[in-house]
Amino acid sequence: MSVSTCPSESVSAALDAQDRAIILATQAGLPLVPDPWSAVGEPLGLAGEEVRVRMQRMQESGIIRRIAAVPNHYRLGYLANGMTVWDVDDAEIERLGRAVAALPGVSHCYRRPRHLPDWPYNLFAMLHGRTHAEVEAQADELRELLGSACRDHRILYSSRILKKTGLRLAGRSDRQR
């Protein structure tokens, strides 16, 4: 399991201009041609091999999580996505966060800050199911796993997707929009 702390520390500084150009060129997907690396590299003035090696390096450093055929779970029938939020004892969150992340159906699991008194929840787990009932069954499982370390929780269903795109790496200026 990969556990990362303090996300935006130094790693992004390790990206050079060519890495950033590759990110911009591939964030919507790789070209579906026999040699996608050369197709990405050509307009950037990079050899295909250079693109491939750089992407591999970004994967090793964790900037790229995976290079894959990314399914659209929504399209496959996973219509219910529930963002579950939990108020978990800080002393236990490290151990329990890892346990929650390992459950099937949990796609993302993060610790985030509380904003008291309004927002007491410090553990976020994204659950996916075909129905609300499926998501609720998963949430029950989580509740059981967290036990007495959990004081309160909520399930926030998405009622509408208003925008969803892959990463859009912005330049230093905002002029592209």
Added chain:
Amino acid sequence: MLSIDLAGWLPMVSLDAQDRCLIDAYQRGLPICERPYAAMAERLGVSEEEVVERLQRLQSLEVLSRVGPVFDHARAGASLLGAVAVPPEQRDAAAAVINRCPGVNHNYAREHRYNLWFVMTAADEAQLEARLDALEAELGEPLLRLPMLEGFHIDLGFPIPWAELEGA
């Protein structure tokens, strides 16, 4: 043949065994070699051309959102989960304001007092703060700012229970 009907608002998608094999085998990662689609074809016992055509079709049907890299937003720059509570009748207008904002790549309406949830990205922390401050001023409502403190997820996708879906 697998048919999935999504609440009637998307056309029926038909996936055959080969499509399922492709998704199962490669949702966690492609072979990162010179000719990735040829390597996949060899493993599946089909031609490179067929792999490319299937991927194109699955992408155009939106069964695959893309074939390519999944970036860790946080590591490729700065990012933050934000939320705002707006009166229901102002929700769509507020959502439009958020969507126009540079750096926003997800925006969901959720059933809670905090009813709009979005991911804001930027090149660095300073730009992120500036964008959030500007958005907060435009919305006239305080933003709940929830940076990731720690990520526990594995995020390799999850196995798709084809047999179960067939009955759905």
